[in-house]
Amino acid sequence: MFRLAHISDVHLGPLPDVTYRDLASKRMVGYVNWQRNRRHIMHDGVLGSITDDIKAAGVDHLAVTGDLVNLALDGEIEFAKLWLETLGPAEDVSVVPGNHDAYVPGAFDKACRWWGAWMTGDGQNAPADRHAFPYMRIRDNVALIGVSSARATAPFMANGFFREDQSHRLGALLDKAAKQGLFRIVMIHHPPVRGAVAQHKRLFGIGNFQKTISRHGAELVLHGHSHEPTLYWIGGKGKHTVPVVGVAAGGQSVGGAHTAAQWNLLEISGEPQAWSLHLTRRGLSGPTLPVGELSRGVLLGQPDAAGWITAGQSS
Numbered sequence: 001m002f003r004l005a006h007i008s009d010v011h012l013g014p015l016p017d018v019t020y021r022d023l024a025s026k027r028m029v030g031y032v033n034w035q036r037n038r039r040h041i042m043h044d045g046v047l048g049s050i051t052d053d054i055k056a057a058g059v060d061h062l063a064v065t066g067d068l069v070n071l072a073l074d075g076e077i078e079f080a081k082l083w084l085e086t087l088g089p090a091e092d093v094s095v096v097p098g099n100h101d102a103y104v105p106g107a108f109d110k111a112c113r114w115w116g117a118w119m120t121g122d123g124q125n126a127p128a129d130r131h132a133f134p135y136m137r138i139r140d141n142v143a144l145i146g147v148s149s150a151r152a153t154a155p156f157m158a159n160g161f162f163r164e165d166q167s168h169r170l171g172a173l174l175d176k177a178a179k180q181g182l183f184r185i186v187m188i189h190h191p192p193v194r195g196a197v198a199q200h201k202r203l204f205g206i207g208n209f210q211k212t213i214s215r216h217g218a219e220l221v222l223h224g225h226s227h228e229p230t231l232y233w234i235g236g237k238g239k240h241t242v243p244v245v246g247v248a249a250g251g252q253s254v255g256g257a258h259t260a261a262q263w264n265l266l267e268i269s270g271e272p273q274a275w276s277l278h279l280t281r282r283g284l285s286g287p288t289l290p291v292g293e294l295s296r297g298v299l300l301g302q303p304d305a306a307g308w309i310t311a312g313q314s315s
Contacts (some may be wrong), residue, residue, distance in 0.1 A: 066098025
């Protein structure tokens with residue numbers, strides 16, 4: 001059995017010192033949002049409890065689906081590298097960038113330089129820019145494929161983008177993994193389903209992404225961005241459907257507008273045409289920091305005593 005942890009949207013804080021020059025951009029909007037809202041609801045103590053619980057679970061790998069930082073300041077990007085180092089060796093942690101990691105022009109490339117070890121496919125050089133995505137890592141009988149939807153956008157916008165060139169590369173990797181009989185997991189920051197977030201936060205290229213999955217197949221899609229523990233289903237190859245799993249923000253405290261911090265435990269076993277996938281959600285259930293099990297169920301294969309997860313949607 002392969003045990004994978006999934007977290008997202010940690011929005012590491014506090015912000016480093018900010019200059020007037022730093023704020024002469026979209027960052028002014030984000031800075032005001034941080035001061036008024038985000039700094040009150042995103043707490044390092046909460047994130048520490050989540051990551052401690054992951055380490056205690058002894059998982060095989062960790063997937064981080066974006067938004068490590070807030071304004072993509074140089075100091076934030078460098079600090080995020082130090083945080084990634086605390087999670088474990090780079091070969092055991094796979095990252096895809098989010099919109100906050102590409103907050104302004106040039107930030108994405110800096111993130112690639114600092115976080116490249118966590119976003120590099122097997123046998124590849126560290127990514128220099130968005131054209132290096134998607135990447136693929138093979139761990140046991142699992143293929144982890146990291147897609148980038150991150151791009152700098154205008155103020156008050158948080159959209160993602162999945163273009164034709166990336167869909168071709170993703171399709172090729174999905175086919176390659178299928179020929180090797182691997183369980184294929186696609187990681188992306190923005191939810192690739194309609195209606196998951198507001199229009200100013202949506203992914204451009206949802207139809208393109210879903211067509212790619214339909215043509216080439218996959219077993220699981222992981223995303224962040226919505227700050228909610230969601231479950232959707234999209235069409236896969238043939239008559240198969242593919243679960244699309246979101247997660248609450250990793251540093252979200254209790255009492256905010258969104259669900260308090262959680263992480264997903266995905267347990268994978270079986271073989272092609274007979275895969276088993278169990279999902280357990282762990283997180284905060286009250287105002288205190290201890291993390292516990294919140295729900296569990298089966299997404300692929302036969303249900304166990306816990307039964308099927310039913311709080312899902314399709315798109």
